[in-house]
Amino acid sequence: MSTTVNNCHILLFPYPAQGHMLPLLHLAHRLSLHGLTITIVITHKNLPYLSSLLSSHPSSITPLILPFPSHPSIPPGVENVKDLGHSGNLPMLTSLSKLHDPLLHWFNSHPDPPVAIISDFFLGWTLHLAHQLNIPRLVFFPSGAFLAAIDDYVWNNVEQLKTLDQVELSALPGSHVFKSHHLPSLFRLYKKSDPDWEFVKDLKLANTKSWGCVFNSFEAFEGEYMDYLKKKLSHDRIFGVGPLNLPGPGNLGSGSDLNEGLLTWLDGCPKASVVYVCFGSQKLLKREQMEALALGLEKSGTRFVWVVKTGSTQEREDGFGNVPDGFEERVAGRGLVIREWAPQVSILSHEAAGVFLSHCGWNSVLEGIVGGVVILAWPMEADQFVNARLLVEDMGVGVRVCEGAGSVPEAGELSRVIGESMSEAGGLKDKAKELKEKALEAVSKEGSSVQDMGRLVGELRKLKPFKSRIQHTSVS
Numbered sequence: 001m002s003t004t005v006n007n008c009h010i011l012l013f014p015y016p017a018q019g020h021m022l023p024l025l026h027l028a029h030r031l032s033l034h035g036l037t038i039t040i041v042i043t044h045k046n047l048p049y050l051s052s053l054l055s056s057h058p059s060s061i062t063p064l065i066l067p068f069p070s071h072p073s074i075p076p077g078v079e080n081v082k083d084l085g086h087s088g089n090l091p092m093l094t095s096l097s098k099l100h101d102p103l104l105h106w107f108n109s110h111p112d113p114p115v116a117i118i119s120d121f122f123l124g125w126t127l128h129l130a131h132q133l134n135i136p137r138l139v140f141f142p143s144g145a146f147l148a149a150i151d152d153y154v155w156n157n158v159e160q161l162k163t164l165d166q167v168e169l170s171a172l173p174g175s176h177v178f179k180s181h182h183l184p185s186l187f188r189l190y191k192k193s194d195p196d197w198e199f200v201k202d203l204k205l206a207n208t209k210s211w212g213c214v215f216n217s218f219e220a221f222e223g224e225y226m227d228y229l230k231k232k233l234s235h236d237r238i239f240g241v242g243p244l245n246l247p248g249p250g251n252l253g254s255g256s257d258l259n260e261g262l263l264t265w266l267d268g269c270p271k272a273s274v275v276y277v278c279f280g281s282q283k284l285l286k287r288e289q290m291e292a293l294a295l296g297l298e299k300s301g302t303r304f305v306w307v308v309k310t311g312s313t314q315e316r317e318d319g320f321g322n323v324p325d326g327f328e329e330r331v332a333g334r335g336l337v338i339r340e341w342a343p344q345v346s347i348l349s350h351e352a353a354g355v356f357l358s359h360c361g362w363n364s365v366l367e368g369i370v371g372g373v374v375i376l377a378w379p380m381e382a383d384q385f386v387n388a389r390l391l392v393e394d395m396g397v398g399v400r401v402c403e404g405a406g407s408v409p410e411a412g413e414l415s416r417v418i419g420e421s422m423s424e425a426g427g428l429k430d431k432a433k434e435l436k437e438k439a440l441e442a443v444s445k446e447g448s449s450v451q452d453m454g455r456l457v458g459e460l461r462k463l464k465p466f467k468s469r470i471q472h473t474s475v476s
């Protein structure tokens with residue numbers, strides 16, 4: 001092992017879903033640039049996601065490869081939520097908790113084990129592991145501080161809130177009111193006394209009880225929610241270090257750059273003239289949604305890039321992810337359909353991108369902000385209604401065009417909103433540009449996220465080595 005007692009050695013534990021894993025790997029990149037030594041917990045099938053990180057930091061980042069714990073609802077060979085869909089989160093969460101004992105064993109047999117654990121907010125059980133090891137756990141939120149504040153409130157008051165049709169968040173900044181079906185999905189699905197759901201409740205409550213909270217967010221976007229958490233949790237180990245996934249040199253990259261054809265096409269489009277359409281790493285649209293979207297894009301007459309998840313053969317036979325017949329021919333020249341995966345960060349940061357039709361997954365939100373584009377929000381599930389509220393109501397850089405995973409937008413209305421958002425009407429474009437500047441300021445010299453990253457590294461460096469902690473504990 002390459003670690004020495006002088007190094008600050010940290011264990012990072014990502015949750016195996018693209019929207020969760022990618023930002024935590026970007027955090028690993030940044031911590032490594034600050035000279036920290038990092039071990040990343042990973043299972044075999046997810047190891048390829050680490051390849052560019054490991055080749056960028058061969059001496060300071062090491063994978064800890066553990067066998068994936070089996071689960072009756074997870075088919076053999078599946079180790080990532082992308083192969084299970086959102087309903088796969090519950091079995092994935094419970095399955096991964098079986099890594100507790102192998103991790104305890106690894107720590108106890110390591111000559112120079114980590115001084116802290118930073119783990120995804122779906123891995124709250126690692127707080128108990130950290131307590132057993134007498135080291136701190138920091139929670140990494142792949143979503144925002146607004147969501148963290150809401151999660152903290154609703155899970156601490158689950159009995160009173162579960163039966164309400166709408167929840168008033170009067171204790172939180174902005175005093176927002178949410179319909180119950182717009183609250184985070186895990187809260188909505190929670191079933192009292194069911195052991196799996198009680199486990200979820202415990203891991204959610206463990207997040208804000210952790211020693212520190214790290215957000216892929218920034219002061220000018222979510223400062224009031226981070227301040228709220230500092231006050232509520234009575235400590236200031238709340239760190240807004242984002243946006244983490246940035247285009248350009250010195251960054252880890254998203255592993256997928258613009259190919260020549262796409263780059264040439266975007267280069268040939270006027271500035272801010274392209275609508276980019278993508279609903280994250282896992283959302284498949286049903287036939288009616290595909291048809292409405294295709295018609296809306298066609299009627300709008302604008303240039304667009306549409307990323308379509310096509311799903312399995314069975315899902316396509318069931319009508320999911322099929323682009324309507326003849327559509328691509330009719331829009332040829334002004335519209336591109338890309339199947340499965342597109343280099344989103346590169347597309348959004350191209351000057352031709354002007355509008356982003358998004359499900360408002362947190363990574364997409366930040367990537368859209370950094371791209372300086374107007375966001376057309378179609379929140380569907382999870383944290384997306386909360387994220388859309390921030391974009392549309394709090395920041396004024398977005399317009400809501402549809403709501404719900406099963407909803408079908410009205411094609412005429414969609415084409416009208418697309419057309420309007422491409423124009424200067426409403427000052428949305430100016431606000432989007434302003435927010436982009438603030439995001440870039442946060443991650444440049446002396447910016448709030450650079451300072452918080454420095455504060456985070458400073459706090460981690462102060463932690464005692466694991467062995468001396470054990471000696472200290474046994475003596476006292």
Ligand SMILES: O=c1ccn([C@@H]2O[C@H](COP(=O)(O)OP(=O)(O)O[C@H]3O[C@H](CO)[C@@H](O)[C@H](O)[C@H]3O)[C@@H](O)[C@H]2O)c(=O)[nH]1
Pocket residue numbers: 018019020022142143245254278279280281282283307340341342343344345360361362363364365367381382383384
């Ligand atoms: O064709 C694609 C599709 C996605 N991405 C990237 O994949 C990530 C997708 O993340 P996100 O926008 O957050 O969406 P989901 O994949 O849906 O993420 C899940 O996890 C997020 C973090 O917790 C939540 O905010 C979302 O609601 C939840 O659905 C982003 O970095 C995208 O750039 C691509 O590069 N190309």
